[in-house]
Amino acid sequence: MNYAVMMAGGAGTRFWPLSRQTLPKQLLPIGDDQTLLARAIGRVAPLAPAARVLIVTGEAIAAPIAAAFPEVPAANIIAEPLRRNTAPCAAVAAKILLDRDPDAVMALLPADHVIRKEDELRTLLAAAFAVAARSDELLTLGVKPQYPETGYGYIETGDPLDEENSRPYFRVAAFHEKPDAATAQHFLDSGRFLWNAGIFVFRASVFLRAVAAAMPDLAAAVAEIDGCAPPEKIGAALARLYPALAPTSIDHGVMEKVRNILVFPADIGWSDVGSWTALRELHPADPHGNVGQGDFLALDGGENTFYAQGGVAVAVGVEGLIIVHTPDATLVARRDDAQGVKRVFEEFERRGWKKYL
């Protein structure tokens, strides 16, 4: 059977003040009136309905997620006790699904992305499910790059293999970490590189064999989990095992070390909603380049990005700013300094303003 594993951890600090410690970005409506996680679940429902969705998240937000998605079985909401990046998350999910279904084929999906071409995503996922079910390959979707982004990892395609659902797929030649600007331009020009969107499809058993080869400590740890046990017993196992796990991404820990990986080039309108600036890709601009979500008004200025929740954001005569309104916090930042928001947290800690975090 096909399963969808939603990776819904993450602290969402870059979306402060909209995101909070107990409200990460995947629980925010960004670019849409649904939350990112609701959208992520809904768009794959034709392939993996809610009963076959597994949500891996953090302990602090497991309860609100369970409340928000009553259609997802309680036993399918897995709370990680610590943040250990994506490799442990994927391995835990694979072990749980394998214990429940020896033929489980799982799509591993980040819950905090925007995908505008959902039909095409489903076409590609269905193709990847089919190839994964009948082979010992790990599948991934690589997004066709639009520009020489230096903030993403890249997937280098090798030989073309075949088609599935009329979509061609390739052997992966290599995974590359975030490149410098010249390298990114070279990647774009060559036509052989795709953005690594973190979307994988594989049989749970095939992935766990790859983990055993690439990360034996992780494989040994997840072997101790009984995926058919009641949730509190799984939680106790994770609490016991996680402290010893090294934080490792699935790309770095597994994919860069194994050879049996295939990739479908994907034209799916994908956006990694990584910071406020990404909002500009998700909404149409007014004639002055102002973009936003919620009630906002820009007079005598342009190129501003707004997000207003529970109120209105008004700008008069300003240019190139990110302006975010929430009921208990306002953020105004230069658009090219969106990362500076992280330093806000240090200062808040110093001032004892935890209520705003």
Place this chain on the structure above:
Amino acid sequence: MNYAVMMAGGAGTRFWPLSRQTLPKQLLPIGDDQTLLARAIGRVAPLAPAARVLIVTGEAIAAPIAAAFPEVPAANIIAEPLRRNTAPCAAVAAKILLDRDPDAVMALLPADHVIRKEDELRTLLAAAFAVAARSDELLTLGVKPQYPETGYGYIETGDPLDEENSRPYFRVAAFHEKPDAATAQHFLDSGRFLWNAGIFVFRASVFLRAVAAAMPDLAAAVAEIDGCAPPEKIGAALARLYPALAPTSIDHGVMEKVRNILVFPADIGWSDVGSWTALRELHPADPHGNVGQGDFLALDGGENTFYAQGGVAVAVGVEGLIIVHTPDATLVARRDDAQGVKRVFEEFERRGWKKYL
């Protein structure tokens, strides 16, 4: 007896989003943790306790004002049915006080100013009360100008007369409306001109004689008010009389037309809190020129002015902005475009966003 008449009308549009249609600026804590009106009442209490305070305000905000100041007798809260500027306000107050006390001496005080030297204000008001009580003069306090402001009216001093409470007073030679920049500089250089702060002291009977001479229609209208009648009867009289009254300031309608005016030069730390920019005079700046009230944080920028109510305002990398947070609205404006806020209202009306006004 001495009375204090607080002029507390005004829509406060320039302080949006902190001020609202039902929350004008005199009901806001600006430069202080008290509201401007509470501070205005408190600072004159040694001269005119709450029982001898008359608050003239608008119908929309009379109830919240009455609730906020239970120590002021209900019969002393006068709700104007329409806004007609300060001359009708002053004349109505004078008639009501005269009916209740033939010897009433009244200080007419704007309720939306900041005065940092309250002892000196009281010294000067006590002097003005004393001179007004024993003479047929109208008294005013003129603020010693700090710079060539073009946004205020000026009072030209004539002959020095005498002292009261060790404070000299002068005959007023003329009232001048807002000057151009060259004239304002001349006014400042000459040393004979004072800012008109709208603070007057007179016997009610003397002022009503001046109104009769300068504005006979207004005098005839207020003659129909029985100041000893119950509040609802006074309200009915105002509802009947106000539509026919011309909006006129006390300066233009009365003071510029009569000769019996004396002025005390006043060094009282006065600020007309006319717009957000005035906040900069009321709070100390940080080393980068950021100034504000409430919880605010500025990183990598300077010369910003903050007002945060019910939350926190954070700026990253921006310069010279006004940033206001309230729970249901955020305003970001260039500091030199604070007047542009007025146009926000037109756009809100067009969009049907009355809930934010």
